[in-house]
Amino acid sequence: MNDLLAGIEWHEPNSMINNLIAAGAELTFSQLSPGFEADVVKITQGENHFVLKVWNKHSKPDVLRQFRLLEALHRQGIRVSEPIGYGRTKTGDSVLLTCYHGTPVMKVNPSIFKKITAVFADIHRLPLDGLESDVLVRNDFVGYFFPGIEAFPAMKEELIRLVASADMRMDRLIHGDFNLGNILEENGQYTVIDWTNGQLGDSRYDLAWACLLLQIYLSESKSLTFLYKYQEEIPVATEELEIFEALACLRWLLLDRTAGVPKGPDTMKKVRKIVRGNGFLNERVGSQIQ
Structure with a gap:
């Protein structure tokens, strides 16, 4: 080498x-x-x-x-x-x-979540006038985050319905894939890596995706702790996030069909519970979970 x-x-x-x-x-x-x-x-x-x-x-x-x-x-x-x-x-x-900025976060607690969500919130509240126009891109939400959905007509119909109802605000810098694997820790400092999906978007979707992954791969309580710590930084109504959780869940299900996603023995059980508990997802979505 x-x-x-x-x-x-x-x-x-x-x-x-x-x-x-x-x-x-x-x-x-x-x-x-x-x-x-x-x-x-x-x-x-x-x-x-x-x-x-x-x-x-x-x-x-x-x-x-x-x-x-x-x-x-x-x-x-x-x-x-x-x-x-x-x-x-x-x-x-x-x-x-x-x-090099350390290793991916493996253990979390409220104190660690407080530090991580402070970095996440700094991203979302960053004034855009401090960034050059050539680094900011505003992609079509459906086209960018849901490639290949045309092969699943029922899922696409659900997605279009949700997007039309979400009142999306594509006006903040988002990371696009905020998860513990993309957060490094070194000497108590936390660094966000992998900015492939960095773009202008809706920070509520960015938050919902992060919370969804924590709920699927860790636990509902860990996801809620992360959300509460973020809300201490940037107030956002929990009920306002439900439709964005639905969008995030659809994206995860699409990735499961098209690219494959990490799964443990209870992963799909957790996903089914999330779908059943979300008022914006209809029964057709639940029936498509394999």
């Missing part, structure tokens, strides 16, 4: 990248847990650590925009991965090099 960095076409090389390339054999490489979209490598040079993300799977994100967004958020004091460089491998895969 020693020639990994040298084999990348860096679009804006800088002294830090050049120093890493020159270090060569002094560097150590270790594979980190891959995501759905990319492989991730930790690079160590003495006491300095970096992360190289290589999108070598199906996803082809706009890495330049992601790099610029990270630069802008870092300047604004938001706790995100500090970007170093971006480029392409010889096979054309996009790469992003950032500083």
Whole structure:
């Protein structure tokens, strides 16, 4: 792997990248847990650590925009991965090099949730006039978050009905996939990574998606604690979130059908309970849960 960095076409090389390339054999490489979209490598040079993300799977994100967004958020004091460089491998895969900010959050409690939700809220209340227009994109909500839904007409009909009723406000910066796997901890500091889905959107949907994942993969009580801590930062009526929970649940079900999602022995039992308890989801949705 020693020639990994040298084999990348860096679009804006800088002294830090050049120093890493020159270090060569002094560097150590270790594979980190891959995501759905990319492989991730930790690079160590003495006491300095970096992360190289290589999108070598199906996803082809706009890495330049992601790099610029990270630069802008870092300047604004938001706790995100500090970007170093971006480029392409010889096979054309996009790469992003950032500083290393620790390991994914594995244990949570109210104190930890308070710190995490403070970072989440900082993202949602960030003044947009502090960001350049080229890093902000407003995607079509259905087209972006529900690709492939045309193959499921009943689900699509439900989605269109929900979107029409949601009074969506696409006016805040959202992360798009806020979950514990995308939050790193190091020395009590929490950093939000993986900004592939960062865009202008409705912060209530961003919050509902985060709460849904906590409810499915941890517990309802953990999800509620997370929500309460967020509400201490940004007041939002719990009942106002129900329709966004319905949208988030539809997205999870679509991903389950099209891409596959992590599942434990009680995952689908939890999902069925969420669907039954949501007044905006009709029985047809529940009948489609496998």
